[in-house]
Amino acid sequence: EAQVTQNPRYLITVTGKKLTVTCSQNMNHEYMSWYRQDPGLGLRQIYYSMNVEVTDKGDVPEGYKVSRKEKRNFPLILESPSPNQTSLYFCASSPVGAGANVLTFGAGSRLTVL
Amino acid sequence: KQEVTQIPAALSVPEGENLVLNCSFTDSAIYNLQWFRQDPGKGLTSLLLIQSSQREQTSGRLNASLDKSSGRSTLYIAASQPGDSATYLCAVNRDDKIIFGKGTRLHILP
Numbered sequence: 001e002a003q004v005t006q007n008p009r010y011l012i013t014v015t016g017k018k019l020t021v022t023c024s025q026n027m028n029h030e031y032m033s034w035y036r037q038d039p040g041l042g043l044r045q046i047y048y049s050m051n052v053e054v055t056d057k058g059d060v061p062e063g064y065k066v067s068r069k070e071k072r073n074f075p076l077i078l079e080s081p082s083p084n085q086t087s088l089y090f091c092a093s094s095p096v097g098a099g100a101n102v103l104t105f106g107a108g109s110r111l112t113v114l
Numbered sequence: 115k116q117e118v119t120q121i122p123a124a125l126s127v128p129e130g131e132n133l134v135l136n137c138s139f140t141d142s143a144i145y146n147l148q149w150f151r152q153d154p155g156k157g158l159t160s161l162l163l164i165q166s167s168q169r170e171q172t173s174g175r176l177n178a179s180l181d182k183s184s185g186r187s188t189l190y191i192a193a194s195q196p197g198d199s200a201t202y203l204c205a206v207n208r209d210d211k212i213i214f215g216k217g218t219r220l221h222i223l224p
Contacts, residue, residue, distance in 0.1 A: 031210065033212070035214075040216070041216070042203070042214050042215065042216035042217065043158075043203065043205075043214040044214070045211060045212055045213075048210055048211070048212075050210060056210075058211060059211070059213075090157060090158065092158075101163075102148065102160045102163050103148065103158075103160060103212070104160070105150075105157040105158040105159070105160075106157055107156065107157045108155075108156070108157050
């Protein structure tokens with residue numbers, strides 16, 4: 001089944017403890033991106049990647065890192081999580097850029113930072 | 115800076131009625147506009163994608179229109195059903211940066 005898989009789906013952690021949320025797609029998509037969704041603020045783009053070894057900042061990149069060493073994987077790294085990064089995170093992918101193609105979303109990862 | 119607005123934030127409609135959801139954006143220089151559906155606690159499902167050169171797209175009971183010059187899009191849902199209850203989001207894309215509206219929470223009354 002064609003899909004975007006995120007792990008973990010739920011995570012509770014403490015301030016300052018580094019964590020990684022993984023994202024993997026099995027559709028050979030070139031474009032991948034991360035979003036966070038917060039009540040009253042909607043979905044906001046954190047980072048995106050046009051292809052392997054190419055990443056760019058979205059609207060809210062502060063406090064996050066990403067890497068794209070393989071086409072299928074696009075992990076989101078929180079080096080020193082803070083409570084304001086408590087949110088619902090989504091990963092998405094599309095075949096060739098987001099300009100002409102439908103985005104496929106993962107099921108989401110709910111992160112709580114205490 | 116691109117801003118995407120969806121009004122109303124919430125809408126309740128009796129089953130069987132036709133309805134229109136609205137999306138407006140401030141910068142008309144977009145590549146495309148997508149409509150998504152999000153069920154509570156779930157991810158987003160793409161409903162329709164309209165390229166900047168297109169005026170509308172249809173899928174089943176859904177029809178989305180795009181008027182780039184006025185910065186508006188509408189999602190028309192015909193013969194609404196309780197299963198249509200969800201949050202509907204629109205998103206505009208330019209330079210592969212995607213900006214989402216905050217969504218319209220739709221409730222179809224049985």
